[in-house]
Amino acid sequence: MIQLTPYDRVKTARDNKRPTGLDYINRVFTDFFELHGDRRYADDSAVVGGVAYLNGKPVTVIAIEKGHTTKERMARAFGAPNPEGYRKALRLMKQAEKFRRPVICFIDTSGAYCGIGAEERGQGQAIAENLMEMMTLKTPIISILVGEGGSGGALALAVADRVWMLENAVYSVISPEGCASILWKDAGKAAEAAANLKLTARDALTLSVIERMIKETDIGHPSFYAQIRQLLTEELEALEANDLLLQQRYERFRRIGVQEKETV
Amino acid sequence: MAFLNFNLKPKNELEQGGRAAAPVHQDESEPEVTCPNCHKSIPVSKLWANLNVCPCGRHFRVNARQRIGMIADRGSFQEMDADLQADDPLGFAGYQAKLETARISSNESEAVVCGTASIRGNRCCLFVMEAAFMMGSMGTAVGEKITRLFEYALEHRLSVVGFTVSGGARMQEGLLSLMQMAKVSGAVKRHSDAGLFYLTVLTDPTTGGVTASFAMEGDIILAEPGATVGFAGARVIEQTTRKALPKGFQKAEFLLEHGFVDAIVPRKAQADAIGNLLKLHDREAAV
Numbered sequence: 378m379i380q381l382t383p384y385d386r387v388k389t390a391r392d393n394k395r396p397t398g399l400d401y402i403n404r405v406f407t408d409f410f411e412l413h414g415d416r417r418y419a420d421d422s423a424v425v426g427g428v429a430y431l432n433g434k435p436v437t438v439i440a441i442e443k444g445h446t447t448k449e450r451m452a453r454a455f456g457a458p459n460p461e462g463y464r465k466a467l468r469l470m471k472q473a474e475k476f477r478r479p480v481i482c483f484i485d486t487s488g489a490y491c492g493i494g495a496e497e498r499g500q501g502q503a504i505a506e507n508l509m510e511m512m513t514l515k516t517p518i519i520s521i522l523v524g525e526g527g528s529g530g531a532l533a534l535a536v537a538d539r540v541w542m543l544e545n546a547v548y549s550v551i552s553p554e555g556c557a558s559i560l561w562k563d564a565g566k567a568a569e570a571a572a573n574l575k576l577t578a579r580d581a582l583t584l585s586v587i588e589r590m591i592k593e594t595d596i597g598h599p600s601f602y603a604q605i606r607q608l609l610t611e612e613l614e615a616l617e618a619n620d621l622l623l624q625q626r627y628e629r630f631r632r633i634g635v636q637e638k639e640t641v
Numbered sequence: 642m643a644f645l646n647f648n649l650k651p652k653n654e655l656e657q658g659g660r661a662a663a664p665v666h667q668d669e670s671e672p673e674v675t676c677p678n679c680h681k682s683i684p685v686s687k688l689w690a691n692l693n694v695c696p697c698g699r700h701f702r703v704n705a706r707q708r709i710g711m712i713a714d715r716g717s718f719q720e721m722d723a724d725l726q727a728d729d730p731l732g733f734a735g736y737q738a739k740l741e742t743a744r745i746s747s748n749e750s751e752a753v754v755c756g757t758a759s760i761r762g763n764r765c766c767l768f769v770m771e772a773a774f775m776m777g778s779m780g781t782a783v784g785e786k787i788t789r790l791f792e793y794a795l796e797h798r799l800s801v802v803g804f805t806v807s808g809g810a811r812m813q814e815g816l817l818s819l820m821q822m823a824k825v826s827g828a829v830k831r832h833s834d835a836g837l838f839y840l841t842v843l844t845d846p847t848t849g850g851v852t853a854s855f856a857m858e859g860d861i862i863l864a865e866p867g868a869t870v871g872f873a874g875a876r877v878i879e880q881t882t883r884k885a886l887p888k889g890f891q892k893a894e895f896l897l898e899h900g901f902v903d904a905i906v907p908r909k910a911q912a913d914a915i916g917n918l919l920k921l922h923d924r925e926a927a928v
């Protein structure tokens with residue numbers, strides 16, 4: 378197989394034929410029951426959440442949903458959550474904590490929604506609150522980046538004990554196009570930016586930002602979902618037996634970017 | 642703005658002691674600044690005697706050391722992790738040169754200055770971001786410095802006061818910058834869970850990943866008048882939505898109206914306000 382460039386992977390991650398959040402929810406889990414709304418303002422269609430069983434075990438599952446068809450994608454705001462989406466996710470996580478259910482998040486977003494209303498309703502505050510609260514949520518959290526992992530809008534569902542990425546998912550602080558246009562005033566240099574940003578799953582693994590990269594050879598097939606179900610089941614078992622869960626979650630992020638050498 | 646900052650730096654007086662030490666003198670050759678708000682020309686010395694605020698109320702930007710001089714009791718600031726700096730962890734094209742330029746133009750080693758200080762007699766931890774250093778962007782060094790400050794504050798049971806000014810996460814450190822949002826938030830949460838007090842002052846501009854993390858995590862969030870505070874950039878929003886932005890969009894007053902800041906405090910009143918709030922939250926001192 379030909380090696381994909383980082384920007385090829387960005388394009389693959391954005392492909393609307395890729396499985397979306399709901400595909401994972403419906404095929405990895407059973408008896409999913411969707412729970413709507415943030416109890417503050419609205420229900421965000423870009424974030425789907427609810428309760429389900431994973432191999433017979435109750436879990437809370439939250440996914441950013443992009444949709445496949447143009448009509449679906451419009452209805453889901455192309456998977457760009459508003460503050461309500463993050464607040465709904467946090468509400469469901471708190472509920473999971475109360476009932477001692479683990480939380481599983483599927484992430485696929487170009488970023489948090491960029492709009493007037495989103496700013497009026499505190500997009501930054503909503504993300505910030507998730508980052509803080511997820512750090513001490515007293516139940517295991519596993520987040521899987523399945524497509525695009527766009528900046529703070531993705532991180533707001535990825536303060537987890539384990540973060541995994543599909544082989545062709547990307548995770549970045551800024552879109553390669555945005556980066557190229559800011560740095561070089563030329564969005565056409567996106568491929569160059571993508572290479573510099575180190576946004577592939579392999580890069581994230583090397584940087585210790587994620588724990589696992591999931592192969593995509595059978596993506597969309599029953600065996601693919603079965604593999605994810607199996608991985609989640611085993612990992613949750615280990616995490617639930619871990620008494621140092623919160624300590625290790627803190628350290629998981631604490632050690633990223635620690636500067637050993639201090640230059641004068 | 643860079644030109645402006647260069648001329649507006651009465652370094653010795655303000656860095657060491659605050660406004661009381663800054664003499665007001667004026668001569669004919671003195672440079673003037675035209676205020677973009679009231680369009681009047683103001684002599685630089687007059688502007689500085691007023692903490693770099695125009696008589697019309699327009700708050701001009703100040704750098705981190707000047708800010709510390711304005712807010713901390715004279716001689717009380719003791720810097721921590723002054724030498725901690727970014728070292729291009731991803732090998733990002735052009736980043737080394739940018740860091741070099743930023744260090745020279747800002748005279749700082751990174752985009753945040755951290756330490757302990759007293760504000761109106763109340764000891765606390767203080768961080769002040771530096772816009773002149775790559776627009777106050779947050780990379781691994783900024784994240785590490787602020788995290789260490791919160792951990793120090795937790796260990797010594799101190800309140801934290803933070804002045805934010807930032808374009809967001811620093812893209813040249815990629816995912817490692819993004820992760821600093823979670824890392825700092827974790828440290829803020831631990832500090833918070835221990836019953837300790839954290840106050841932020843949002844200054845112009847505070848955007849992106851800093852807004853979406855520690856800027857918005859204060860127990861009390863203050864803002865400077867007219868400061869731009871938001872998550873997404875206004876121009877990007879205008880381009881994507883093709884809608885005219887409401888008047889005053891993403892200004893401090895807009896955030897106050899929508900319930901995202903506790904109060905707007907003019908620069909002149911900040912030391913008193915912050916000092917009083919620190920005192921009120923000092924449980925050891927309370928009877």
Ligand SMILES: [Zn+2]
Nearest residue numbers: 676679695697
């Ligand atoms: Zn003016």
